Amino acid sequence: MNSVERMFVPAQQVEDRLSNAGTWETGTTIWASSEAQILTCARVVDETHDVKSFEFRVGDGTPVRFEPGQFMTVSASVQGQTVQRCYTISSPPTRPYLLSITVKRVPGGTMSNWLHDNMKPGSQLRAFGPSGSFTPTAAPSAQKSLYLSAGSGVTPLMSMTRASLDLGLDRDIVFVHSARTPADIVFRKELERLVALSPRLRTFFLCEGIGNENDWPAPTGRLTLQLLSQWVPDYAEREVFTCGPAGYMNAVQTVLREGGHDPAHYHQESFNFAANATADAAPAATAAPKCDAFQSQETFTVKLSRSSKTFTMSATETVLAAAKKAGVAIPSSCSQGICGTCKTKVLEGEVDMKHNGGIREREIQKGMRLLCCSRPTSDLVLEL
Ligand SMILES: Cc1cc2nc3c(=O)[nH]c(=O)nc-3n(C[C@H](O)[C@H](O)[C@H](O)COP(=O)(O)OP(=O)(O)OC[C@H]3O[C@@H](n4cnc5c(N)ncnc54)[C@H](O)[C@@H]3O)c2cc1C
Ligand code: FES
Missing domain, CATH: 3.40.50.80 (Nucleotide-binding domain of ferredoxin-NADP reductase (FNR) module)
Incomplete structure (x- = not known):
């Protein structure tokens, strides 16, 4: 059984449900998963010795529509690097004015420690809108x-x-x-x-x-x-x-x-805590059954059009993992093809992408791919 394939519905379907006035809350704003907003911390709650909840107002305090079980992607500059991570909205959509995330402090973890140490009432944080289809709907x-x-x-x-x-x-x-x-x-x-x-x-x-x-x-x-x-x-x-x-x-x-x-x-x-940490060296949790390309020893060249950097990689790795190994910083979060953070345009070449709803069909048609769950089947040129 591939439960992972079954559990995720395409992002478009989620969007359709969200734009349907009969969902959890009416009179609220749809905050798109591709749109960044500034969150202002209103309250911090100590849940356990290593877990805190952070409650946020979104933008100017607009109520936000989402579905229970969805996550948002927060972004912060930690030691000069932009880091993005997904956090489930632990508050319910029935309380749309104050969205909370509940974060466990992961030993050695970049974002969780930064949030625990820096988020205080009044602090601000950048975040991308609700996404995901792990929801009772x-x-x-x-x-x-x-x-x-x-x-x-x-x-x-x-x-x-x-x-x-x-x-x-x-x-x-x-x-x-x-x-x-x-x-x-x-x-x-x-x-x-x-x-x-x-x-x-x-x-x-x-x-x-x-x-x-x-x-x-x-x-x-x-x-x-x-x-x-x-x-x-x-x-x-x-x-x-x-x-x-x-x-x-x-x-x-x-x-x-x-x-x-x-x-x-x-x-x-x-x-999937481990996947972020190991620079996505492990295949995405949703990796497809092995195909011929995965078993091959083939290597491909990846060229970045904006920075003119080039690196080689094996057909068995994800493009994101190989880029990180080569010292190329590409924003990423879930490493599972869910959140869309690593979405990048492939200008030339082909990849084999196994995503979990983090990209829409129309984006795929435009040449976008999620690098965390894409393996090359030819040399590539990326818009990076
Ligand atoms: C859809 C989704 C929803 C989520 N919701 C929640 C939530 O509600 N609450 C929550 O707490 N988390 C949640 N997470 C997990 C969250 O996104 C982060 O993965 C988690 O907080 C750890 O991030 P970090 O930056 O602190 O740790 P990272 O820096 O990513 O590190 C993770 C682990 O790897 C280790 N590590 C880091 N770098 C290295 C290295 N170079 N070599 C070896 N080990 C290393 C760290 O010590 C740590 O143990 C969610 C994830 C997803 C995908
Ligand atoms: S990092 Fe989340 S989709 Fe690639």
Whole structure:
């Protein structure tokens, strides 16, 4: 099964839904994913010892339309380099005046540490508009949902949960969140409060260890089929939304497959921390099955039209990874063909691109490509 292909719908479809007045919020502004706006930090909330939420006004305070589960791409100058990263909008679209992102401080991470150390009320940040199709509108007729998250993967599911409750949808939601220890559970108090308000929302927390919480009442360890069956006996009937580190999501998929859950009702989003770090040396998480070109030892030349730089690369690498290795700075964020940050015009030559909705058909027709998920099949000239 290629769940990644299934979970993402083309950007155009998302845009169509967003421009439809019957979505989450009317009277709000559509902030395009290609449009930069200035965010002004209104509040910073300490969620756990290493997770903070940052609440922002967008532009002059205009209410913004988006769908629960979508992300925005923030951009900052860190040590003289422009860095861009995607962050899920953890607030719900039902609260369109103040958009929040909830960021885990990643040891050694560029943007997460910069945000934690620099964002204060009144600080400003550049960002590109909401994007992504990991949202419940991907399954509008689902009566029962199962949200499975780990670590900071809680954020899109939190936006979905908050939206559902704000709208009084009274959806049947079971939210199973995994964390390292009880102290690492993001939004724990709020989720407990929401459960008390809504009889159709149930939450289960699963921690690897108890940390300092000696009276932790729940099981410890990782999610197993036995535990899932005990907590959510009707899991097979539920629309599943999963977000967390790649290893967690692989484990979840194995558990669900063993339990006979229909993959057509499975959606996932990866935050893919490692891919940014390793200069995209690893293939994008959504890499297609190996084709002949991937197995070949062929090398190609890539020429940059504006800077006149040239480098050679193997057919097995993504253009973004090879450019970074060659010391060419190309803006990038998700490394998965989702966010559109690395969109670049290919002036000459061909690439094999496997994207995940971060580019529209009309942009492809104009010669644009996402370099993080494109491998060359000939020499290239890029508009860079
Ligand atoms: C769609 C989407 C939504 C997301 N939503 C959220 C969210 O809601 N909350 C959230 O916290 N995150 C979210 N992320 C992840 C986020 O975009 C960043 O990837 C994350 O914050 C880490 O970025 P960073 O710049 O701090 O770390 P990076 O600088 O990208 O580094 C990541 C890791 O790599 C290591 N590293 C860095 N450089 C090197 C090197 N040269 N060699 C070896 N290791 C290195 C770092 O130590 C660190 O462990 C999301 C990602 C996506 C794609
Ligand atoms: S970096 Fe996000 S689409 Fe390429």
